[in-house]
Amino acid sequence: MKLARNPLCELCLAETGRPVEAKMVHHLDPVTEGGTFLPTFEETQSVCYKHHAILHPKGVIKSSIHA
Numbered sequence: 001m002k003l004a005r006n007p008l009c010e011l012c013l014a015e016t017g018r019p020v021e022a023k024m025v026h027h028l029d030p031v032t033e034g035g036t037f038l039p040t041f042e043e044t045q046s047v048c049y050k051h052h053a054i055l056h057p058k059g060v061i062k063s064s065i066h067a
Contacts, residue, residue, distance in 0.1 A: 001041070002025045002041060002044050002046055003022055003023075003025060003046055005041070006022065006046040007021060007022055007046065008020060008021065008022055008046065009021070009022045009046060009047050009048035009051055010022070010045050010046050010047065011045070011047055011048075011051040012048060012051065020048045021048065022046035022047055022048055023047075023048055023049050023052070024046075024047055024048075024049065024052045025044045025045070025046060025047070026044060026045045026046075026047045026051075026052060026055055027039050027043065027044060028043050028044060028045055029043060
């Protein structure tokens with residue numbers, strides 16, 4: 001549902017203004033850090049593969065900028 005409503009990477013748009021297709025949905029508040037397993041629409045972020053890899057390098061969870 002998130003990708004259908006927000007099909008572009010929110011971080012690419014915020015950083016460069018370039019429209020890049022989002023491929024994944026990122027939890028803004030990871031479950032491992034107290035976030036809910038089923039977050040609301042507002043608690044997620046549409047991201048491309050590049051940004052998802054930056055947010056989760058080698059399985060480490062980094063918080064992202066709330067758009």
